[in-house]
Amino acid sequence: MIRPAVAADLAAVQRVVRDAYTPYIARIGKEPGPMRDDYAAQIAAGTVSVAEADGAIGGLIVLIAEPDHLLLDNIAVAPALQGRGLGGALMRFADDEARRRGFAEVRLYTHVLMTENIARYLRLGWRETHRATVEGYDRVFMVKAL
Numbered sequence: 001m002i003r004p005a006v007a008a009d010l011a012a013v014q015r016v017v018r019d020a021y022t023p024y025i026a027r028i029g030k031e032p033g034p035m036r037d038d039y040a041a042q043i044a045a046g047t048v049s050v051a052e053a054d055g056a057i058g059g060l061i062v063l064i065a066e067p068d069h070l071l072l073d074n075i076a077v078a079p080a081l082q083g084r085g086l087g088g089a090l091m092r093f094a095d096d097e098a099r100r101r102g103f104a105e106v107r108l109y110t111h112v113l114m115t116e117n118i119a120r121y122l123r124l125g126w127r128e129t130h131r132a133t134v135e136g137y138d139r140v141f142m143v144k145a146l
Contacts, residue, residue, distance in 0.1 A: 002093050005048035005060065012057040013039050013048060020076035028113050033137055034074040037062075047073070051090055053081050061090045063097055069143075070098040072108040091124060098146055105145050112138040 005013060017039070021032045042048045042062055051059040058081040062074040072094045077087045098106045110117050112131060118140055122128070126142040133139070 002049050002051045002061075002089065004046060005043045005050045007040070007043060009048075009050055009057060010040055010043060013043070013050065013060050016057060016060055016078050017074070017076050019079055023079075024111070024114065028111055028137075030136075032111060033135070034062075034076065037074065049090075049093065051077075051086055051093075053084070053086055059086045059090055061094060063094060065101060065103075066107075068103070069105045069107050070094065070101060070103045072106055095144070095146060103146070105143050107141065107143045109134075109139040109141045112140050118142075 017034055017037075021035045024032045039048065047062050047064050049061050049063065050057045051061075053059070059077040060074070061072065064071040064073050072091075075087065075090050075094075077090070094106050098104075107129075108121070108126070110121070112118075118128075121142050121144075124144070126144045129141045129143050131138070131140050
């Protein structure tokens with residue numbers, strides 16, 4: 001079940017993000033951008049949705065409405081639940097939410113060194129649009145037409 005996050009979910013959201021992104025610190029030489037986000041503010045703004053699995057929050061997605069697209073700002077799945085379809089359900093949720101809001105595309109960005117994520121997005125129908133360094137992170141920007 002995917003539902004909007006509420007303030008009481010904050011600790012679980014932060015735990016999922018920490019657990020999902022900690023393995024990338026050594027690879028990119030610093031905390032990935034999502035580990036630095038203010039999840040209390042994002043939950044209050046209504047941009048965070050959580051996925052429950054095994055009776056607990058096992059994943060989350062941050063979706064931000066931009067003027068002409070929906071930005072998939074972050075997606076994280078607890079390591080113990082990876083490979084069980086939760087990430088795919090969250091990605092489908094992003095597509096469905098974009099359509100529901102009247103957007104024709106979803107955009108995202110990831111770090112250039114997260115090559116397995118880039119490959120996964122390409123397999124799921126995403127297209128790379130460009131690469132740029134933003135806020136000290138080397139990013140790959142991608143788009144998916146709906």
